[in-house]
Amino acid sequence: MLHHVIFPCHNKFVEKYMVLLHGFGGNHRVWKKQIPVLQEKYNVLAINLPSHFDGNIKLTELSSPSLSTISKEIICVLDKYRIKSASFMGVSLGTVFIKYMEMYFPQYVKNAVLVGAIGNVGNFLKRTVDVFSIIGNKLPFTLVYRVFSKVLMPMRCSKKSRKLFCECAKALNKYEFKAYMNVFKEHFSLVSKFSSQRHQENQYILGEWDKCFLKGAVHEARATCAKIVILKHSGHVCNIDSADEFNRIIME
Structure with a gap:
């Protein structure tokens, strides 16, 4: 079973x-500013995705590196605690699995907060993922994830986000990195299908300096009739870049 941590609600009767899903290269630590706030109203279940966090299941150990396989692993954790329906919050890669579950396992997702959501992307990023999916296991991985973090979070406001990413990504390796590139490719093929649906229950929270994903996420949010908030002076991982403002919004 995927590694996970439960943080009980301060009100024991709740x-x-x-359910929290982190981004690529991260783990449940990316939510450290949000968890105490969320505990005021929720029991918080933070799940670590395959290949993330020491001792966790590896993506390459699963039957296939696919959205379906990983989503079913997430559902196994929910079923363990008899969670039939929950609110979800994901950042970056985490939003990919939330959207997949909304399409194929909708009974589990009551509503969702999609942070730095990955929607449709430009040809440059798609080609980069294509290349990494072929030769990702032949590159010096330490260099790769440092470059990767700089590409996704280039602004000065994202310094803390980059640092945390580089610390957490050490649990990955070049073989897991390559396998995740195929997961991203699968997601890109499903973006138009998700955008054709309505998801008024969703809330997108994006950083104005998210150079890679902002345009596609805004288009997706509008197409699905979801709500959108764009945070000033924030990059891709805006729950870290602007933690206080982000927390105010999610509690509202």
């Missing part, structure tokens, strides 16, 4: 859950 039964509802908020």
